[in-house]
Amino acid sequence: MNEIKKGIKVPEPTLRRLPWYLAFLKMAASKAETRISSTQISRAINVSAPQIAKDLSYLEISGKTRIGYDVHLLISVLEQYLGFTKVHKAFLFGVGNLGAALLHDKGLSQFGLEILAGFDVNPWVVGTAIQGIPVYHIRDYPEIQLSTKASIGILTVPVQKAQEVAEEIVQGGIRAIWNFTPFRIHIPEDIVIQNTSIYAHLAVMFNRMENKL
Amino acid sequence: MNEIKKGIKVPEPTLRRLPWYLAFLKMAASKAETRISSTQISRAINVSAPQIAKDLSYLEISGKTRIGYDVHLLISVLEQYLGFTKVHKAFLFGVGNLGAALLHDKGLSQFGLEILAGFDVNPWVVGTAIQGIPVYHIRDYPEIQLSTKASIGILTVPVQKAQEVAEEIVQGGIRAIWNFTPFRIHIPEDIVIQNTSIYAHLAVMFNRMENKL
Numbered sequence: 001m002n003e004i005k006k007g008i009k010v011p012e013p014t015l016r017r018l019p020w021y022l023a024f025l026k027m028a029a030s031k032a033e034t035r036i037s038s039t040q041i042s043r044a045i046n047v048s049a050p051q052i053a054k055d056l057s058y059l060e061i062s063g064k065t066r067i068g069y070d071v072h073l074l075i076s077v078l079e080q081y082l083g084f085t086k087v088h089k090a091f092l093f094g095v096g097n098l099g100a101a102l103l104h105d106k107g108l109s110q111f112g113l114e115i116l117a118g119f120d121v122n123p124w125v126v127g128t129a130i131q132g133i134p135v136y137h138i139r140d141y142p143e144i145q146l147s148t149k150a151s152i153g154i155l156t157v158p159v160q161k162a163q164e165v166a167e168e169i170v171q172g173g174i175r176a177i178w179n180f181t182p183f184r185i186h187i188p189e190d191i192v193i194q195n196t197s198i199y200a201h202l203a204v205m206f207n208r209m210e211n212k213l
Numbered sequence: 214m215n216e217i218k219k220g221i222k223v224p225e226p227t228l229r230r231l232p233w234y235l236a237f238l239k240m241a242a243s244k245a246e247t248r249i250s251s252t253q254i255s256r257a258i259n260v261s262a263p264q265i266a267k268d269l270s271y272l273e274i275s276g277k278t279r280i281g282y283d284v285h286l287l288i289s290v291l292e293q294y295l296g297f298t299k300v301h302k303a304f305l306f307g308v309g310n311l312g313a314a315l316l317h318d319k320g321l322s323q324f325g326l327e328i329l330a331g332f333d334v335n336p337w338v339v340g341t342a343i344q345g346i347p348v349y350h351i352r353d354y355p356e357i358q359l360s361t362k363a364s365i366g367i368l369t370v371p372v373q374k375a376q377e378v379a380e381e382i383v384q385g386g387i388r389a390i391w392n393f394t395p396f397r398i399h400i401p402e403d404i405v406i407q408n409t410s411i412y413a414h415l416a417v418m419f420n421r422m423e424n425k426l
Contacts, residue, residue, distance in 0.1 A: 084419075088419060097318045182235070184258040199324045203231060203297070204229060207295070209388060
């Protein structure tokens with residue numbers, strides 16, 4: 001297998017497309033296909049074939065003329081490259097509606113994200129467990145982090161707590177924050193922030209619907 | 214209150230930022246602030262003040278020099294504009310990990326999305342209810358849709374079923390699909406598609422973490 005390029009910064013649009021290719025390839029594999037061309041991928045998912053070839057070239061994998069890509073090889077290279085085969089330990093902060101929902105999502109662990117614990121201040125949830133994941137009081141976080149060393153903090157607290165809790169979890173040693181709040185948190189440059197505000201997507205969808213009436 | 218511009222296409226980046234402003238304004242309101250300037254918003258959420266003023270101008274609301282925006286007025290204009298005050302009826306297709314998680318997210322209804330039912334084929338979930346939301350067999354969808362007339366379909370089926378189910382629900386009369394699968398579905402142009410692949414965000418975050426090691 002070709003070695004994966006290290007230290008090369010892949011453009012974010014490419015990174016976002018790679019999981020689409022992976023999803024399509026898994027579907028092809030489930031239909032027992034073994035070879036696939038960028039043209040076939042292109043037809044299925046609406047990205048141009050040259051773009052697909054360029055995106056995949058970051059993985060140093062190339063399709064063979066008239067033969068295409070080896071489906072299983074490409075799946076395993078993509079999964080490895082995207083970090084889905086590695087276990088990333090995470091804590092979730094804010095076991096409210098969305099937080100509890102994410103604890104219910106067993107799919108995350110299939111993509112390499114293992115949520116080890118939730119934290120909250122609400123006495124109704126502290127001390128309980130959701131899908132086997134224990135929920136602790138936030139004041140116990142520094143101590144639990146010392147022994148567990150989670151690298152990712154999932155931020156699902158109420159918006160007015162976002163900045164404060166973000167600072168607290170960075171203090172504890174978290175290296176990346178997956179921010180589901182609509183608040184743009186300020187955090188030291190060496191911490192990775194990934195913003196996923198699903199309610200903003202909702203607003204975009206509602207607006208487009210209005211415009212199509 | 215100023216009238217909201219109708220039929221003007223707001224750029225998507227603006228639409229995505231509006232919920233950030235809303236989140237910040239709600240926070241300000243909870244601290245009993247009544248007036249806010251674009252400079253104050255700018256400092257808090259890392260968007261330039263002229264950009265904020267420009268974004269808000271789409272709502273035909275303008276800040277007064279030296280006084281700024283009326284916090285409560287701006288909140289209500291934003292909520293209305295973003296469609297969060299209107300009830301949008303939705304069905305959810307695919308009550309697996311992520312689908313069940315979304316049914317648990319009571320926060321969605323606060324943003325105007327009311328999930329009325331889930332659909333699946335799995336005999337273990339069909340006939341049950343999650344957070345009071347009933348789960349039906351997918352074959353019952355056309356009939357239930359006739360009486361309920363939901364406008365939004367939330368797509369959380371396995372990737373290999375995404376296209377097929379999308380076509381089925383459009384057939385039934387759904388006008389917008391909130392696609393949580395990583396598959397780029399093909400659907401008639403008059404149907405709104407909003408793609409939210411949270412696992413792709415995960416890949417972007419993992420990659421950035423690797424690059425910061």
